Amino acid sequence: MSIRIKLAASVVALSLAGASFAQSPAAKPERIRGDIVSFSGDTLTVHRRSGDTVTLTLSDASKVTAVKPIQLADIKQGSYVGAAAMPGPDGKLTATEVLVFPDAARGTGEGHYAYDLGANSSMTNANVDTVVEGTSGRDLKLSYKGGSNTVTVPTTAPVVTLAPATRADLVAGKKVFVVAAPANGGARSAQFVVVEKDGVAPPM
Template identity: 45%
Template structure:
């Protein structure tokens, strides 16, 4: 892997998103089979090859396979989150131990359990990712979610201006030039990137994870 490509990739554990998008973030190393994440905008697709302009400015090509999972990212609101909903949230710690959300994504029922837990994340310096089931939602002095996962619990404050999105099953018809994506990929021994999962913004939505 060349030095510039190394700079745009981060190591991740778990399934995100997403988006997420989820796992321990670190700079990717030259290790075939390592699972890494890329955020960016699709610039084109030709057959089974997706071309993406990464958020760091690099242009990369990513192979698609029959096993590549594609999910649609659509706008949601706090009313879509109820006790029992399974969510993920990138967040920053506050002085009282409560987390302040940077974004919230709501999983469909069939994806409940995805990336369950609480771990460091790379959306912002010092941020974390929490995936779990909502126990309580309190609307008082802001909106606070109690999120339960195996072995723990977190309280997450969701400010009014924080983006909230739904994740839904999708297909390759979502993968078009101009669409914003968050991808988890693996790097082969030959350096090629292969997409394991893609969260693609629908109707102009930019995945916030």
């Protein structure tokens, strides 16, 4: 399997999980953000931003990937993106980060839904219909099944795409974003892990 196909498979699963998690409270999955304390065997220990430390188990099905920075100019009409955003005082959405999906992952996790990067934060996985240059960034007109919105991407917002990573990259001190599901006995099972690589931390 090529790196491109592996990356596409990972982001498809991650995106679909993110959308279903946001819309299905009964499943009670978690998005865990923090720094790796240790990784040994199949056990990943993460010190979360919230201050507590959690232990997660990786299975053979767990996906590990990384991100790499690209330019705001790389977001073009026809791109498929995932944009995390916050509403401004005027109600307009301003991106806090944008993930540009590989073409093979187009359409995954499509929609607009609540996110957990702050009060009233949202995630939009959608096609870029138009790009309008602004004085401090770009306005993206995004369309998805059932709706559309416009997100302003400031020049300061991280713009990334996927990059290869393996479990060997799960070393102490690296930042991670983990989608985890509850397991037996109160344990957590890591389904998807996005790890810092080459100095680029996952912005999501």
